[in-house]
Amino acid sequence: MQLIDTHTHLDFEMFDDDRAQVIARSQNAGVERIVVLGVHEANWQRVWQLACEQPSIYAALGLHPVFIEEHRDEHLQQLRDWLERLHGDPNLCAIGEIGLDYYVEDPDIERQHELLEAQLALAAEFSLPVLLHVRRAHAPMIAMLKRHKLERAGVVHAFSGSWEEAREYLRLGFKLGLGGAGTWPQAQRMQRVLKQLPLDAIVLETDSPDIPPAGHAGERNSPELLPDICRMLAELKGVSAEELATASYRNSCELFGWPQP
Ligand SMILES: [Zn+2]
Numbered sequence: 001m002q003l004i005d006t007h008t009h010l011d012f013e014m015f016d017d018d019r020a021q022v023i024a025r026s027q028n029a030g031v032e033r034i035v036v037l038g039v040h041e042a043n044w045q046r047v048w049q050l051a052c053e054q055p056s057i058y059a060a061l062g063l064h065p066v067f068i069e070e071h072r073d074e075h076l077q078q079l080r081d082w083l084e085r086l087h088g089d090p091n092l093c094a095i096g097e098i099g100l101d102y103y104v105e106d107p108d109i110e111r112q113h114e115l116l117e118a119q120l121a122l123a124a125e126f127s128l129p130v131l132l133h134v135r136r137a138h139a140p141m142i143a144m145l146k147r148h149k150l151e152r153a154g155v156v157h158a159f160s161g162s163w164e165e166a167r168e169y170l171r172l173g174f175k176l177g178l179g180g181a182g183t184w185p186q187a188q189r190m191q192r193v194l195k196q197l198p199l200d201a202i203v204l205e206t207d208s209p210d211i212p213p214a215g216h217a218g219e220r221n222s223p224e225l226l227p228d229i230c231r232m233l234a235e236l237k238g239v240s241a242e243e244l245a246t247a248s249y250r251n252s253c254e255l256f257g258w259p260q261p
Contacts, residue, residue: 001241002246003030003031003032003249005223005226007179007205007206008207009037010022010023010208010223015208020054033258035057035094036059037094038096039062039067041071041079042070048086052091058092060093061082062096064098076118083122093129094128094256097133098115098119099134100116100133100141113144129256131157132157138162142165142172145172155176155177158178158181158205159176166197166201170198176201176203178204180221199239203251206229208222214232230248
């Protein structure tokens with residue numbers, strides 16, 4: 001089974017003791033490529049270094065809505081400088097993690113919109129896909145994407161919305177990132193949506209170290225678990241694990257512009 005983990009935070013401290021081993025074990029388990037996403041200016045260098053050192057790692061850079069307190073206006077300029085400097089470098093695969101989060105306590109919605117708008121404009125300018133974090137904010141996100149009409153679209157990561165929301169994203173050319181959340185017995189709505197989704201809509205992700213799959217409560221999540229997540233989601237969808245792996249691999253390659261075997 002060949003897989004791509006489209007969403008991880010392997011640069012986080014939780015992997016400091018065994019990052020290289022985790023990456024090696026993931027590759028042995030069939031996880032050929034792993035995307036690591038920058039969430040604030042302070043971790044971009046670390047994420048980029050990881051992508052340069054490890055052939056299976058690809059970087060995305062962005063300003064995440066949950067870290068809004070840390071973002072400064074000059075960080076948008078710095079993001080643009082990074083994108084200019086790395087333009088055409090295959091180790092850079094997207095802008096992210098960016099998005100809207102209305103679930104955080106007392107969200108600064110205006111500021112979230114401002115930062116997202118600016119980063120969507122950068123995605124259009126540099127012709128990169130976007131990796132989106134969306135919590136309790138699908139309607140405003142869909143409205144904004146309709147205005148921006150990004151040529152390369154992107155991924156709505158850890159998607160757990162309704163079928164109607166899923167369909168809106170698919171019409172806009174987006175893929176839905178699915179991982180451990182849908183494998184838990186209580187994720188019934190997600191499992192109903194999963195059954196309806198066309199196979200060409202899905203990319204797989206772990207969101208490591210977060211969102212471990214069923215059976216791994218409280219553990220650090222890792223790309224090594226992606227084959228298990230694929231098997232569990234395939235069973236819930238009623239397709240073979242091989243079918244889901246093949247489709248999600250192809251979808252990820254199309255999205256990031258990677259060659260397919
Ligand atoms: Zn994330």
